[in-house]
Amino acid sequence: xxxxxxxxxxxxVHEGDTVTxxxxxxxxxxxSLLWYKQEKKAPTFLFMLTSSxxxxxxxxxxxxxxxxxxxxxxxxxxxxxxxxxxxLCAVEATEKLxxxxxxxxxxxx
Amino acid sequence: xxxxxQTPRYLIKTRGQQVTLSCSPISGHRSVSWYQQTPGQGLxxxxxxxxxxxxxKGNFPGRFSGRQFSNSRSEMNVSTxxxxxxxxxxCASSFGLGTQETQYFGPGTRLLVL
Numbered sequence: 044x045x046x047x048x049x050x051x052x053x054x055x056v057h058e059g060d061t062v063t064x065x066x067x068x069x070x071x072x073x074x075s076l077l078w079y080k081q082e083k084k085a086p087t088f089l090f091m092l093t094s095s096x097x098x099x100x101x102x103x104x105x106x107x108x109x110x111x112x113x114x115x116x117x118x119x120x121x122x123x124x125x126x127x128x129x130x131l132c133a134v135e136a137t138e139k140l141x142x143x144x145x146x147x148x149x150x151x152x
Numbered sequence: 153x154x155x156x157x158q159t160p161r162y163l164i165k166t167r168g169q170q171v172t173l174s175c176s177p178i179s180g181h182r183s184v185s186w187y188q189q190t191p192g193q194g195l196x197x198x199x200x201x202x203x204x205x206x207x208x209k210g211n212f213p214g215r216f217s218g219r220q221f222s223n224s225r226s227e228m229n230v231s232t233x234x235x236x237x238x239x240x241x242x243c244a245s246s247f248g249l250g251t252q253e254t255q256y257f258g259p260g261t262r263l264l265v266l
Binding site: 079081086088133140141142144145 | 187189195240242255256257259260
């Protein structure tokens with residue numbers, strides 16, 4: 044059975060902290076791994092990862108994929124209150140998308 | 153507990169036809185949201201239903217509609233299909249309304265419009 048597991052389920056930090064969110068997966072016919080930020084009902088696309096070891100960066104956010112160990116991490120440096128959201132990891136397999144349950148990040152001022 | 157189920161899993165239609173997709177939420181969940189994902193893009197929110205009422209709506213044309221039944225199952229209908237409607241349609245359920253509610257996603261329905 045395909046599955047995506049995210050950890051931790053929730054996280055509370057202070058502004059300025061650095062956080063690492065984890066996503067491990069077991070799927071057949073892996074195509075890509077995607078990260079989303081969900082503040083309201085419509086998740087916002089962050090990254091798509093297809094190759095191992097290549098870090099993708101966007102501002103204070105970065106992510107990397109390890110296809111051998113079947114996991115990905117999402118790093119957020121110098122966190123801000125606006126980073127508070129649920130971060131979703133999803134793995135694209137043949138003809139389907141499998142989501143993790145998300146990590147709820149709360150950044151306190 | 154069974155997860156969110158969506159039927160059918162795959163569909164092929166031609167332009168101008170209409171299609172109905174079904175979503176059964178996790179038992180006890182009353183909120184169902186629908187999303188569209190096209191290749192290379194993120195999820196786009198279609199609408200959300202709670203207690204048989206549409207509570208939120210995304211920026212999609214009126215050809216996209218939905219409804220929710222008393223058992224919380226939801227259907228989404230797309231009329232007069234266009235090629236650009238080819239996408240993965242995802243349904244997510246949660247216990248209640250609100251952005252703090254954890255959503256659980258179904259496997260999606262892959263729609264191909266020829």
